[in-house]
Amino acid sequence: MDEFNQRDVNECIEMLSRAEDPDDAFLAWQHLQKKYSNLSAIVALTKYERAVIPSSIKKYVAKEKKSLTPYFSTEKLYFLDDELVSGMYSMTEFKFSVDYTLAFDGNIATYINKLVRGEPLGEIQARVVELMDDILHDGLNFDFLFYMVENVKNVLATIDNQVPSKIEFWRSLNREFRRNLVSLQIFRSIDSDEYKRTCNPRPQFSYRQAARMAIDFAYDFYASEPGRKDILRFVLLQRTVLLHLIGMVKIQLSSGKGAKYKINEYFKYVHEVVGMYFDREAVIAHKYFSDRSNVKILEGIKKGNNKIGLLKKLDNIAWDIVSPRFMEKLILSGGDGRYFIPMFVTFDSKLHDLLAHHPIKGVIFNKKTGVFAPIPAINTRNYFSQHQVQEGIDHLHSEPMKHERRSRARHTRQSVNRLILREYRLLRALI
16 A cells, blocks of 8 residues: 555645744654654654754854755755654653764765875865864764765666676776775775774775775675665666756757746656756746756856757766755665765755755654655745746646646657657757
């Protein structure tokens, strides 16, 4: 059974979207009447005194040169599942662990490689060294999974075919990518307790050990049967977002009409071309149509600009847009705790800006099946109603329109790629 098609679950989500304090969240969860034992939720509450994110992590959000973007809209998070709610009535304190792992973007991963190898970083060096010093001194958890996802484009040709042996697969990777993966394993092995005492970043792994771990990790992530299936599903999602993105830019450049006209053209594009509606991209599209400077990562794409490298640039932006969805996958894993709170480390101010356009108030998910629903801090229906385009979004979500989309063949990566090339040619003709 898909709980997210059940009326009481959707009513619970609606109540959580309006919840301001623990009593509101508790009442929303009681609405489920213990019928869905595998469901869990995390929700940000404005009227809640307990800040879940530790100060050792929160300081990266507050710094003048911001380097961390949390997935949730505030650090005041409340956790819900049937066991936790039942524990509220017990005589003993109910304790559980939360994983606060920092996800490094591709640039941070590359900087670490240079630090490990003793290579200069230029103007960014002081900022990188300060960040890494803080992370090691505070003993924070970190991973480079998003960096792995970003680089899947470099391994697609290999994993699309019969996957070679582990060593052959490793040798097929870009040389600089291999160097980065080994350096990340070396950095990961630094003992933070010793670093706190001595300020000496002494790795526990030799280069040979780190190389072996990097080889195993890369193979398991990309080329093992479960890893390959998972990553190819995510690639299809990213290609679909790229198709959305090309449509946004094409509609923006195609006329001088206002945001109301353009967002309705975007809804039409979603229905006729993409076949899949995404809340996050729709809100970003409307803000972009209202004023292109609202979405700084896109404002530089204008008529008369050089077309060389444009598709690559849009592809990279699409990877940035899907980064919250990668965080959502990590929430489902639970990490090393009962719950996982994802946070994204990057020095890219435009990426921080992009992620801020669709803040997330909470999530509700099934721990067994992985079915997942984010709860936006901005009620999308209200947002479009306030901007007088409710009729367009209602038409897109009407039963006949949804039935028509469902009746089409499901997209594959090949079919999406054909649409990307077709729509990109139309975009190039406008520039």
